[in-house]
Amino acid sequence: MTIKPTAPLSPGACIGIIGGGQLGRMLALAAAELGFQTHVFCPEENAPAAQVSTFSTLADYEDKPALDQFAASVDVVTYEFENIPVSSVTHMEQHKPVFPSAKALEVAQDRWVEKSFMRDLELGVTEFYDITSPQDLRAALDATNGEGILKTRRFGYDGKGQWRLSASSQLDAIIAELDGQAAILEALVPFEREISLLVARNAAGDTATYEAIENVHKNHILHTSTLPARLSATQASQAQTMAEKIADALDYVGVLAIECFVTPQGLLVNEIAPRVHNSGHLTQDACHCGQFEQHIRAIAGWPLGDAHAHSEAVMTNLLGEDINDWQNWAAQKATYLHIYGKAEANPGRKMAHVTRLRARR
C-alpha cells in the first residue's frame, strides 16, 4: 500500500529531498521561499543541498533504518536524481507520500523499459535493440548497417555507459568493458536539434508545460539551453501533447523532463528524467514560476505555478574551472548567476550556471 496525501501541505510542513547535489539545493531554496522546511538525505558531507536545508541526514541510499527515520520526520518525499534504488522508494511509499512515484523511477532507470514504454504510447523513439549477449549485439549491428550507440540499460548519465559503434569499433574490447551488463543498441538518428520538454503535473491531474528548450551538448555534457527552441508551431504543439501524454501515462506528480530529437520525421523521445533537469534551470529566471518552485508546488498538492516565459533566455553551464569566471558573469546586465556551493572545481564538474535574459521577440 502506498500513502497518498489528502490535502495540500501547509507552509511550515517539511519536504524531504533525497540527494544532496545542486538540484536538491535549488529545490530546497525554492521550498524555503514558499515557507516549507526541508530535510536533505544524502551520503556526502557538506553537500550543496544540505548547506541550505533545515535538516539533513548523512546516510547511504540503501540504509533502510535511516530512510525510515527520514520518512518519519517529513511530510512528503522527493528526490533529485534517478539512480536512487527503486526498493528504497517503494519502502518509503509505505510510510509517506513519495513523488514522483516508484513507477516513474522504474521507467526512467532502464533504457529498454523506457523506450518500450514510449513505443507502447505510440510516441516516436529511435530504433532500438535489446542486448543481453555479444550475439545480440552483432545481430543488432547487422540490422543497423554496422552503426549505432550502445548504452547500458541502467546507471548511464552525461555520456557514461555509452559507446558509439561503427565498422572500425573494437567490438571485443567494448564487450569486455560492458562486462555482461544489460544494454540496448540504438540506431543513429540524423537529428536537426535536441530539445527538452518540462512538464509539471500534480495529483489532481493538472499539468503545466514549459515551452520547449533547445540544448547543445559538449563532450556529452549539457553546454547551453535556449528558450524558446526553434520549432514550428506544429512541432511545438506536438511537443506539448507528447509531454502531457507521458506525464498522464505515468500518473506523474512533480516536474518531468523529456529529452527529444527533432528529426525530419518528427519528434523522437530520447530519454526522460523523473525530476527537475539541468536544461530547465533557465525557467528560474525566465518564467513566472521556475521548475524548482513548480516541482515543490506539484508534490505539495498546491496549484501549479505559471509556466509562461516572460523573457527569452540562454543558460550556460559552468563546468570545473569555468567557475573562475564568476566575476565576469557577475558584472553583466540581465544575467543571473547561480553557484552551487561545491568546494572542488574538478574538470567537467557542474559548478554553477548562468542565465542571460532578453526581451521576447
Next chain:
Amino acid sequence: MTIKPTAPLSPGACIGIIGGGQLGRMLALAAAELGFQTHVFCPEENAPAAQVSTFSTLADYEDKPALDQFAASVDVVTYEFENIPVSSVTHMEQHKPVFPSAKALEVAQDRWVEKSFMRDLELGVTEFYDITSPQDLRAALDATNGEGILKTRRFGYDGKGQWRLSASSQLDAIIAELDGQAAILEALVPFEREISLLVARNAAGDTATYEAIENVHKNHILHTSTLPARLSATQASQAQTMAEKIADALDYVGVLAIECFVTPQGLLVNEIAPRVHNSGHLTQDACHCGQFEQHIRAIAGWPLGDAHAHSEAVMTNLLGEDINDWQNWAAQKATYLHIYGKAEANPGRKMAHVTRLRARR
C-alpha cells in the same frame, strides 16, 4: 581600527548575518544562490533565517564572546535590523569587515541624530525639536500650533514609541509613558504620499539605485508597496540624487532604505534603515537583481547588480491570519508568494508577502 576587505569574496566564503527574521532569511537565500555559505546569529530558536542558513549561533546580541566566535567563523558580517547595539558592531569591526558600518547604524538608531544629519546635508526634513524634558515638549508644541508627532529617539518601529499629539491629548499621561526617554517632536507634514528609495553602494563607491517605490501603511505597518511610485520626472531625479548623496555621506556599503514624504514643497526624508527593507521586497521579482542579492553583492565587494525593474509590481504584506489565504494567492498568475517560516501567526506579525507583476506601461 576597523578591518576592510582587500578583494571580492569568492563563492564558498561565509556571510555572517546578525538577526534571524525574514530579512535575514531572504538575505541567506540570496547568498546561497551566489554560492556563499551563511552563518546566522540570533537569540531566537528556529528563527526564519536560521532555517535556511549553513550555520547558526543562538546567543544574545550583547554576548561579546559569542560575537567574537561568530566573527571569527565568517568572512564578512552584516545585519538585518538596526537595533543591534552599536558597541557590538564596533567590537566586531576590529576583527572582520562589518557592513553597513557602525556609523550608518548610529545615524539610523537615533531620530535626532538622523534628522540633524539630513539637515546638515541640506536635504529636506520635517521640522523637528529635541525633547529632553516636559518643558521642551510644551515649548515645541507651542511652536507647532499644539500638534505634532512625539517619537522616542531610539528603538521605535512600526508605530511603536510614537504619539500623535493634538490639543486634546492627555499630555501628562504621555509624558509619564515616555518615562524620561529622549525624544523628538515632529511637526505634522501634509504629504501627498510616502515613498521609499533603495540605494546600493559598494566599497568602491559604485551605486545602484532602484526606482522609487510608493508605500501605503495600515495601523503604522506597511501594507502595500508599488513600483513605480507616482512621481514627476523631476521628483524622480531628485529622489535618486538624494539617495546617492546620503549613501556617499555615510560611506555606505550595502543596501540602504530611505523613507520620504512627497509634499508640495518637495521631498522630505522621514527616516533611513541601514539594511534591506520591507518596501523593497518587490525588487526580488520585478528587478533583474533584487535587494537581497544586491546587498550580498555590495558587502561581498562584487559588481553591483542590475537594479532595473523589468516589470511594474505591487507587494502586499500578509500579516497574522492573512497567511491563511496562501492557497488563494498561490493560484494566481504572475504572482510571487514568499512565506517566512514562522510558526505562530500572531496578530500583525509579518508572515509572508506576495508580489504581483504587470507589464511596464
